[in-house]
Amino acid sequence: MATYEVEVLSPLFIGSGQKYPPLEYLTLAEEEKFVVADMERVFTSPRFMLNDFLDKVKKPGFYLGDEYPWAREFPRFKFDSSKKTLLDLKARKAEVLAPIADGQGFYLPGSSLKGSLRTLIYKINLPEIKETFNEKINESRKIPGTRKEKLSEAAEKALTGSPNYSLFRALKVGDSLPLGEESLGLYQVKVLSLTTNGYRWKILPGEQSTADLEQATSSFFVGFKPGVKLQGSFTIEEKYLRDNIYPLVNKAFFSNWQERAKEVQRQFLQKELKFYEEIGLEELKEFYQKLIQDSNDGIILQLGWGTGFNSKTLKEAMPADELKEVLNWAKIKYRENFPFPKTRKIVVEKGKPLYPTGWIKLRILD
Incomplete structure (x- = not known):
């Protein structure tokens, strides 16, 4: 049995079918990091107020990084990005396509x-x-x-x-x-x-x-x-x-x-x-x-x-x-x-x- 080696030459996306919505991520432009929050840990934090969250999330344009910047302390993933891309994402408050992964990490199927x-x-x-x-x-x-x-x-x-x-x-x-x-x-x-x-x-x-x-x-x-x-x-x-x-x-x-x-x-x-x-x-x-x-x-x-x-x-x-x-x-x-x-x-x-x-x-x- 042989082995293949794939070298990525331009950004490669194989989707999981999931998306990261604005209520689950933060854009840290100065650090050039895109943070997907561990929402279970956010929800169980003493600083989290359920009624406050439910009121805010109903309003158009909700973005976790604006309303709960402390959620950065509970990262699920941290991905590199450029400052410009992060600022554009924050301005658009868009959903982000999520890559396929298993319990061990991210992979190419x-x-x-x-x-x-x-x-x-x-x-x-x-x-x-x-x-x-x-x-x-x-x-x-x-x-x-x-x-x-x-x-x-x-x-x-x-x-x-x-x-x-x-x-x-x-x-x-x-x-x-x-x-x-x-x-x-x-x-x-x-x-x-x-x-x-x-x-x-x-x-x-x-x-x-x-x-x-x-x-x-x-x-x-x-x-x-x-x-x-x-x-x-x-x-x-x-x-x-x-x-x-x-x-x-x-x-x-x-x-x-x-x-x-x-x-x-x-x-x-x-x-x-x-x-x-x-x-x-x-x-x-x-x-x-x-x-x-x-x-x-x-x-x-x-x-x-x-x-x-x-x-x-x-x-x-x-x-x-x-x-x-x-x-x-x-x-x-x-x-x-x-x-x-x-x-x-x-x-x-x-x-x-x-x-x-x-x-x-x-x-x-x-």
């Missing part, structure tokens, strides 16, 4: 990494899968009641087998070893959108946008910091690929997969670099230039929240006209004469757009 690798395996075999993929997608969307989330099921079954006999049974990816809160930080995200003259920033909900980064809508999450490394177990069961007694289809999809994956991802990175070069975002241009330089000694891969349509789908397998038909069928918005997708989620630090979310470098260690 093996299922998340395996899901990204599944998509990547299809992409490195794109010439062989295009015809079947398109045929099955078009058949599925003509079946009444097909949901867009299930649109690719028939295509995947034709290409890699049914769940019980899937080619991906050969791929086993474990959860990473857990890490402590010092490996995570609080991050702010805004949505960039292409325009005919460059780009603007989205004001959500709706279709409004602004040239002023400060005025754009923000989302906040706690995720792994750039530079953090995670490790877990990794196996490709050769017996499933080698022995004829296992009735798996397209076993050659895994042939020399790591080197082919590096090349496919380098091509994708070049496209993203061109995207940011053309709209003149220097910080993002420099980020992708560095990713390309780093792509020789590992697989550069994007996963998790905020990574978007490009990293999670096989849109490259479909001719442009057919892709538009599928997007219309799925009621996904696109604009004529614009590349699809025309939006990107961007991590903003100290008032500057610095990173797309979720880029990692994957190495398989013996």
